[in-house]
Amino acid sequence: MLVLEAAVWEKVLAHCLLGAPLEACGLLGGRGGDDALGLRAYPTTNAASSSRVYTVDAGDLLRADRAEAAAGGELVGVWHSHTHTDAWPSPTDVSQAPDPGWHYVLVSLRDLEPVLRSFRIRDGNIEEEPVVLQ
Secondary structure, eight states: OEEEOHHHHHHHHHHHHHHTTSOOEEEEEEEOSSSEEEEEEEEEOBTTOOSSOOOBOHHHHHHHHHHHHHTTOEEEEEEEEESSSOSSOOHHHHHTOOOTTSEEEEEEOSSSSOEEEEEEEETTEEEEEOEEEO
């Protein structure tokens, strides 16, 4: 399960909307584990500059990791938007999932109402998890 503060969700959604029509991405910080708590959102640059794939900018990743360590937390996941498809990990998303402990959050902007979903991706297997907004 992933628990997100409402302000974190708002920041994630705003970054996704501002990034359209390209995929937008960012990192989540907080307390990790199976029942993670997302306390902070770190919007990042999509180094791929694409509407179909994303790559978190390496400098942004380093800055987010340092900021999260200074806050006493850890990076617990990554988010990105799908501008034309459902909020479901693509084969590229699965192959690029770097950490089996992370939460992979997708925001679909395909329809009028954005859709937020979170997944655990381990050894190529996709498992959806509940998201609780608080």
